[in-house]
Amino acid sequence: MISNHIKEDIKILILEDNTADADLLVRHLTKAGLSFVSKVVESRKSFEDGLENFLPDIILSDYSLPSFDAVSAFKVIKDKNLNIPFIIISGTIGEENAVMLIKEGVTDYVSKNNFSSLLQKISRALKEAEELVEKEDLLQKLKIQTAALLVANQELGFQNAEKEKRAIELLNANKELLAFNFISSHDLQEPLRKIQIFISIMMDKEMKTMTEDGKNSLKRIHVAATRMRQLIEDLMDFSRVSTNDHHYEMSDLKDIIEDVKSELTDTIHQKKAVFKVKGLMPVNIIAFQFRQLIYNLMSNSLKFSIPEIPPQITIQSVMLKNKEFRLLNLPESPQKCDYWHLSFQDNGIGFEAQYNQNIFVIFQRLHHTEDYLGTGIGLAIVKKIVENHNGIIIADGNLNNGVTFNIYIPVVKDFNKKKGAFKVNKENSGAIPVKQQNAFEMH
Known part of the structure; x- marks a missing residue:
């Protein structure tokens, strides 16, 4: 049964100089039910052209070729920073060399004498490659979000600095308001009290000698002064309840x-x-x-x-x-x-x-x-x-x-x-x- 992780018509680049071995490999994968298209190359130049133009999903490579080998091919993949699964298929690689190459980053290896595990290893390799792409996308998104967060934090820092500046300005304004309240309660009311006192004296002693127009004017001055004093006192009350x-x-x-x-x-x-x-x-x-x-x-x-x-x-x-x-x-x-x-x-x-x-x-x-x-x-x-x-x-x-x-x-x-x-x-x-x-x- 084909794994769900293998997409339809995957592209397989086969690095093999032996035509019979390449045909055998293609027949095995077709018989196993794998839906794919393949391209066989045998030299460095054709391999690099295949990478650029064929755009393979996975690479199956013989270990040793007359003018090129799997180690050199894998180095090309690494130099180009390509995330393409790389499986070595060979009858002469030896287990020690295979383990060494896997440590270098090669995905897996399969013996030419036993293709039974090949389909499973292809499926696993494609799955791991897909997960790696998703992980890299997630990391990239995380980097972008982190950068955006740093910008937001910087902006927040500017806003906090502006708020602190405004808080200081508000504190100074409150101090000025308190100073104004003091002036209102003392300096402004003191001359107003004197005005009211002199008006009261005039109303007690001078009213009899005044004309009617003078009396009316004096009364209006008295009402205006009283209202002004009441206004000052009310404003003082309002400022007091506005404090913290x-x-x-x-x-x-x-x-x-x-x-x-x-x-x-x-x-x-x-x-x-x-x-x-x-x-x-x-x-x-x-x-x-x-x-x-x-x-x-x-x-x-x-x-x-x-x-x-x-x-x-x-x-x-x-x-x-x-x-x-x-x-x-x-x-x-x-x-x-x-x-x-x-x-x-x-x-x-x-x-x-x-x-x-x-x-x-x-x-x-x-x-x-x-x-x-x-x-x-x-x-x-x-x-x-x-x-x-x-x-x-x-x-x-x-x-x-x-x-x-x-x-x-x-x-x-x-x-x-x-x-x-x-x-x-x-x-x-x-x-x-x-x-x-x-x-x-x-x-």
Whole structure:
């Protein structure tokens, strides 16, 4: 049976000066069922021509010829760096010489007195040659891939160097920003305070002698100075929450809310605001930033309340399993963990649904300054704080029917500042189970 490794019509170059021996060899291979074409040569010149023009798949060579021999023929193969199996067929080579030639690289040898193993050795030789070609192709591909990898690594090195350069530039920019913050909080506010003081003195002592136009102008200066000071303070707040001071700690939202209410107590009593707080739980957050978040949302609700209608502010929180959270189909939610959901709702003037995303843009205002004071930075700070917690905030506004802010924060155990990544810990989330939450109201 012919081996599957022998392809159809293989080309055999036969180096033999004895025509009878060459015919015998061809008849044996034909009888064995081998599909082949052959070319018989007997000199060096015809052998080299056969290599170039016949392009053999395998060479069968007599050991000794009058003007040429197998050793010389094999040397030609090696000099040309050809990967062609070379089998010596001889009755006089001797086993010692055969072993020596095989060590030199000759594929195999067969005795002229016994052709029984020839077909098997041809099959094996062709198989080995095919495997060698595949191996060399694989090595060549590997060299190309290695070269490409070296180029890629070099490019990566350039990119890393560029990133390090930009990191240094960013560090310097942050230093300049801190210097600007210092100037904003001291050098800019100091002359502004003096302006406000002198305006207050003029309003107390000079108003009676002023014309109506002068009084109106003085009042407008006073409003502009107050707004400028508020803008500086809000910008300071925004820059503070943009820094990398991410120190997480277990915090009780009830205490944070009470603290903020105490700070806004005058406005709360003036507007007769009512608070409903449900299901609060200790959570792992950046405490001072979350206090700023609650303050901004609460003051926003009090500011944009409907005249003559007491503001009603509802704050509640629940834990959402990851499966429940995924059902919400919210954008930008790569964390595969449970989420803490904080809802902040009021019954104020609200806004049209088309502005649900615009309200988080810094300096974005939906109302005239004359109607509602503000700088348009408060909700931008809220969004930045939520992003610092790797969370999501969604606004759901309705014109003249209030607004609901839904905040989703991943339940985390630790925060890695270097990688900016959260480590999820579902078993110890740091939150009280929902069944243990107590609802209560505060007025």
